[in-house]
Amino acid sequence: MKTFQKGGIHPPENKLTAAKQTEVLPLPVSVAIPVSQHIGAPATVIVNKGDSVKTGQVIAGSKGFVSVNIHSSVSGKVNKIDSIVDTTGYKQTAVFIDVEGDEWVDSVDRSDDIITDIKLSSEEIISRCQESGIVGLGGATFPSHVKLSVPSGKRCDLLIINGVECEPYLTADHRLMLEKGKEILVGISILMKALKIKRAQVGIENNKTDAIVHLKKLAASFEGIEICPLRVKYPQGAEKQLIKALTGREVPSGRLPIDVNVVVHNAGTAFAVYEAVQKNKPLIERVVTITGKTLANPGNYLVRIGTPVSLLIEKAGGLPDDTGKIISGGPMMGKALINTDIPVVKGMSGIILFPSSESDRMPSQPCIRCAKCVSVCPLGLEPYLLMLLAQKGLFEKAEEERITDCMECGSCSYTCPAGRPLLDYIRLGKSTVIKMARERVVK
Amino acid sequence: MSTLFNISLSPHSHSQETTKKLMFGVVIALLPALFTSIFYFGYGALIVTSVSVISCLVFEYLIQRFLLKKPVSVTDGSALVTGLLLAFNVPSNLPVHIIIIGSLVSIGIAKMTFGGLGNNPFNPALVGRVFMLISFPVQMTSWPVPAGFNTGYTDAVTGATPLAIVKEGLKNGEPLSDLITQIPTPSQMFLGNMGGSLGEIAAIALLIGFVYLLMRKIITWHIPVSIIATIGIFTTILWLANPAKNADPMFHILAGGVLLGAVFMATDYVTSPMNPKAQIIYGIGIGILTVVIRVWGAYPEGVSFAILIMNAFVPLMNRYIKPGRFGEEVKNG
Numbered sequence: 094m095k096t097f098q099k100g101g102i103h104p105p106e107n108k109l110t111a112a113k114q115t116e117v118l119p120l121p122v123s124v125a126i127p128v129s130q131h132i133g134a135p136a137t138v139i140v141n142k143g144d145s146v147k148t149g150q151v152i153a154g155s156k157g158f159v160s161v162n163i164h165s166s167v168s169g170k171v172n173k174i175d176s177i178v179d180t181t182g183y184k185q186t187a188v189f190i191d192v193e194g195d196e197w198v199d200s201v202d203r204s205d206d207i208i209t210d211i212k213l214s215s216e217e218i219i220s221r222c223q224e225s226g227i228v229g230l231g232g233a234t235f236p237s238h239v240k241l242s243v244p245s246g247k248r249c250d251l252l253i254i255n256g257v258e259c260e261p262y263l264t265a266d267h268r269l270m271l272e273k274g275k276e277i278l279v280g281i282s283i284l285m286k287a288l289k290i291k292r293a294q295v296g297i298e299n300n301k302t303d304a305i306v307h308l309k310k311l312a313a314s315f316e317g318i319e320i321c322p323l324r325v326k327y328p329q330g331a332e333k334q335l336i337k338a339l340t341g342r343e344v345p346s347g348r349l350p351i352d353v354n355v356v357v358h359n360a361g362t363a364f365a366v367y368e369a370v371q372k373n374k375p376l377i378e379r380v381v382t383i384t385g386k387t388l389a390n391p392g393n394y395l396v397r398i399g400t401p402v403s404l405l406i407e408k409a410g411g412l413p414d415d416t417g418k419i420i421s422g423g424p425m426m427g428k429a430l431i432n433t434d435i436p437v438v439k440g441m442s443g444i445i446l447f448p449s450s451e452s453d454r455m456p457s458q459p460c461i462r463c464a465k466c467v468s469v470c471p472l473g474l475e476p477y478l479l480m481l482l483a484q485k486g487l488f489e490k491a492e493e494e495r496i497t498d499c500m501e502c503g504s505c506s507y508t509c510p511a512g513r514p515l516l517d518y519i520r521l522g523k524s525t526v527i528k529m530a531r532e533r534v535v536k
Numbered sequence: 537m538s539t540l541f542n543i544s545l546s547p548h549s550h551s552q553e554t555t556k557k558l559m560f561g562v563v564i565a566l567l568p569a570l571f572t573s574i575f576y577f578g579y580g581a582l583i584v585t586s587v588s589v590i591s592c593l594v595f596e597y598l599i600q601r602f603l604l605k606k607p608v609s610v611t612d613g614s615a616l617v618t619g620l621l622l623a624f625n626v627p628s629n630l631p632v633h634i635i636i637i638g639s640l641v642s643i644g645i646a647k648m649t650f651g652g653l654g655n656n657p658f659n660p661a662l663v664g665r666v667f668m669l670i671s672f673p674v675q676m677t678s679w680p681v682p683a684g685f686n687t688g689y690t691d692a693v694t695g696a697t698p699l700a701i702v703k704e705g706l707k708n709g710e711p712l713s714d715l716i717t718q719i720p721t722p723s724q725m726f727l728g729n730m731g732g733s734l735g736e737i738a739a740i741a742l743l744i745g746f747v748y749l750l751m752r753k754i755i756t757w758h759i760p761v762s763i764i765a766t767i768g769i770f771t772t773i774l775w776l777a778n779p780a781k782n783a784d785p786m787f788h789i790l791a792g793g794v795l796l797g798a799v800f801m802a803t804d805y806v807t808s809p810m811n812p813k814a815q816i817i818y819g820i821g822i823g824i825l826t827v828v829i830r831v832w833g834a835y836p837e838g839v840s841f842a843i844l845i846m847n848a849f850v851p852l853m854n855r856y857i858k859p860g861r862f863g864e865e866v867k868n869g
């Protein structure tokens with residue numbers, strides 16, 4: 094079975110919710126919808142305090158090419174436009190809406206029928222994605238229409254669908270592939286049409302055999318879609334590692350998948366594209382895994398964007414007393430939340446609660462030069478050295494050692510027996526080097 | 537917002553592997569060799585090992601506590617490993633005071649003066665061994681013959697090691713075929729029934745330790761395998777070129793400290809290179825130097841010197857031999 098070769102780790106999988114059917118989370122009393130849930134320019138708010146809005150209505154318009162629309166996920170009245178702390182820990186603008194009923198805009202097809210016939214043209218699909226607010230749902234939240242618009246001079250011959258879900262605990266994509274397999278496959282066909290190509294590969298790690306079998310059966314009646322099981326290894330869900338595992342192509346340092354003629358989209362994104370294109374339904378809800386060893390009732394929920402995380406936790410049995418950390422995303426790359434008022438956003442694949450006993454890092458000790466960090470780095474970097482250079486402020490040297498290649502997968506810090514905060518220092522070095530490089534361009 | 541949550545940066549999980557667990561893993565891997573040594577050398581093996589371990593631990597504690605006034609990290613297991621390895625590299629009849637001096641050199645000079653664990657360029661146990669070899673050449677080259685608990689400690693009956701018998705014999709012009717009859721058979725050597733350093737004798741015990749280290753992922757195969765393979769290939773060439781003058785590769789690998797050196801000394805984290813490519817070059821270097829010293833040098837054994845010499849090149853190798861970066865060249869599959 095295929096996998097990527099260089100580095101990688103095998104953290105305990107802890108997929109506690111793999112067998113839990115997705116449930117619909119009840120509507121909250123109010124939502125807070127941030128205007129920046131994607132990489133790129135924040136959308137511009139186009140509603141005012143006191144306005145009535147419907148579910149699916151645009152409340153903030155995309156600003157420029159690398160930006161998408163933001164829609165109301167509920168119907169009700171705009172209470173205020175104010176700032177809220179989001180997953181990053183910074184304040185940003187959000188539209189607060191008090192929920193009244195659930196009245197949708199008329200254009201959305203809310204029936205359960207699966208429409209396989211793709212009527213929209215390539216260009217129409219791409220603009221529909223932007224209008225419908227589609228972004229990468231694996232966590233990177235890069236606007237999908239940008240990836241579908243292949244720049245002139247570049248060529249795409251393969252679409253890769255990321256169904257790897259290599260982070261421990263998370264099962265949102267897994268459940269979606271099991272429960273919405275056919276819709277995902279139509280979504281993949283739509284993406285292929287947008288890219289004007291005939292081939293797609295779906296990479297799924299071998300710990301989701303049920304999803305592999307299910308999709309393989311369904312894919313038989315779709316043209317050009319191949320389901321590819323992969324050997325379990327973190328971080329196989331990283332674009333470069335997934336492309337390497339499936340095709341053997343190596344995206345060069347500092348370049349994009351399109352440079353090796355590949356475009357990668359997440360399985361959840363394929364589903365969102367299906368809904369946007371076939372049902373005219375904008376991205377207003379997503380599947381979120383709520384999990385943790387101390388949680389009474391972990392599960393997978395279909396959640397409206399803007400719902401406070403607290404509601405999700407409540408539904409899963411309430412916040413356990415000894416909770417020390419709340420993580421948005423996976424334990425390897427996720428962000429720790431400062432409170433539970435933070436709203437669910439497009440890029441939030443899961444919420445994990447850690448008991449306080451697992452929340453603290455071990456104390457940092459001297460580097461014993463065991464080379465374990467070097468051997469697990471999927472990009473062939475030398476984390477111990479990069480940390481040292483960043484600590485000493487030797488940023489030019491760090492740049493030579495390719496610090497900016499680091500994708501922050503965390504394998505090095507995870508592995509270091511001396512508990513050194515390798516990635517913390519690498520991040521510091523990386524951001525400094527990027528700033529230096531920008532200043533060079535300006536001069 | 538009554539509770540304060542931990543908001544440290546990712547990753548939020550850790551492998552739970554620690555320096556201490558790794559060091560105690562090495563200790564476990566050394567146990568088979570320690571037991572065979574006690575089996576063959578009796579009280580001597582016990583006394584030398586205990587003295588070495590205790591004095592390494594005590595010196596580390598005293599130096600950190602009173603000289604450097606730093607936090608004491610003696611429980612991390614690294615001084616314990618050094619103590620065991622130091623004992624493994626000396627004869628089992630070595631007098632107590634020499635062992636204590638060797639421990640002081642290992643811990644005090646080779647490790648602490650460079651800043652403690654992680655900063656020493658040379659393998660502490662080997663520095664201690666070479667210091668003792670130069671300062672006490674007689675005691676360091678008198679080897680008890682294996683006699684279990686029937687033999688004493690410093691008054692044990694001694695004899696030459698297989699390597700020394702062959703080296704001396706060849707120098708005196710004796711034919712190799714005669715010399716072979718004076719040394720233990722390969723299967724005796726494999727089981728450890730020969731004279732030599734306390735921990736180097738039993739290939740079987742060292743190999744069990746090697747398998748354990750690999751299984752626990754404490755070390756990788758690169759250094760041990762490249763050393764042993766290089767010695768095997770190099771001595772095969774010499775042997776085929778002149779079988780009357782050069783011993784066979786089996787002899788070179790089993791007699792003396794190749795396995796102890798390759799598995800436990802050269803793989804010392806701190807003093808070995810940081811990526812597989814460099815590790816293989818390092819291993820090849822140790823292999824070549826070992827054979828050169830054994831065949832053409834003044835000493836019958838060369839593993840320790842070979843490792844120390846290659847230790848000196850490690851900083852250079854780390855600087856210029858880089859791991860293969862992902863996406864270095866455009867590869868289209």
Ligand code: SF4
Pocket residue numbers: 469470471472473474475476498499500501502503504505506516519
């Ligand atoms: S976080 Fe960066 S340096 Fe560390 S293993 Fe991942 S890519 Fe390598």
Ligand code: SF4
Pocket residue numbers: 459460461462463464465466467476477508509510511512513515
């Ligand atoms: S894993 Fe930790 S202790 Fe080992 S070399 Fe890297 S930084 Fe040093």
